[in-house]
Amino acid sequence: MAATTTSTNDQMLHxxxxxxxxxxxxxxxxxTLLGGAGFLLAxxxxxxxxxxxxxxxPTQLIFVPQGLAMGFYGVAGILLGLYQWGVAILDVGGGxxxxxxxxGKICIFRWGFLGKNRRIxxxxxxxxxQAIRVDLKExxxxxxxxxxxLKGKREILLTRVGQPLPLSVLENQGAELARFLGVPLEGL
Numbered sequence: 216m217a218a219t220t221t222s223t224n225d226q227m228l229h230x231x232x233x234x235x236x237x238x239x240x241x242x243x244x245x246x247t248l249l250g251g252a253g254f255l256l257a258x259x260x261x262x263x264x265x266x267x268x269x270x271x272x273p274t275q276l277i278f279v280p281q282g283l284a285m286g287f288y289g290v291a292g293i294l295l296g297l298y299q300w301g302v303a304i305l306d307v308g309g310g311x312x313x314x315x316x317x318x319g320k321i322c323i324f325r326w327g328f329l330g331k332n333r334r335i336x337x338x339x340x341x342x343x344x345q346a347i348r349v350d351l352k353e354x355x356x357x358x359x360x361x362x363x364x365l366k367g368k369r370e371i372l373l374t375r376v377g378q379p380l381p382l383s384v385l386e387n388q389g390a391e392l393a394r395f396l397g398v399p400l401e402g403l
Contacts, residue, residue: 226317228395230388233375234309234326235302244299251292258286305329312373314395316341321363323371339365347373347393349385349402359385361392364401 257273260266261282264274276282310325321344323337343365352358359379362370373392374380380388386403393400 226315228312228314228392230312230373230392232308232310232312232325232373234306236306236309237303240299240303244296244303246296247292247299248296251289251294251296253289254285254292255289258282258289261285302328308376310335314341314392323363323373337371341396344396344398346399346401347389347396349389349400351382351402361385361389363392 253268256267257271257276258278260268260273261276261278266272266274273282273285276285305328306326307328308325310323313320313322313324315322319341321337321339321341325335327333327335344363345366346364348362348364348370350358350360350362357379359374359382361373363373364370374385374388389400389403
């Protein structure tokens, strides 16, 4: 599920947003890393004429151009796999949405990449909230998301990026949030 809604009381609404720390991301990072290592070992086997792979015999490959191309793909696969592992470990995109009536603040927090944007936090007064907008796009690349519209026509994404949420979950989350904030729900 994309966002777990936990309400401590009627004064605060806290939604946890799932980031890139998912089983599927770990799976594909591992597959990409192992595939890249296999290609690189095949390339090195063709260059040194020593079989480094137990399940194949790449020593028969001619280094230029096959071994060289496999080496390029191996290095690219290893770099991509390491990048995917880094993104999953850092949980890029994960965080929470917190709406607090007691303090009168909205806090949107997300984890980013290393550096100055590692911690992304947006705070604004509850009175700036104008509406909750539901964005629906069906087709080959469907998009289902909730946005918080603030004064000044600014919109902040509240749901995760990636696999779209089921429509019923999106509607329930949007209705609950609009009811809590006392603003209209648009886009349905």
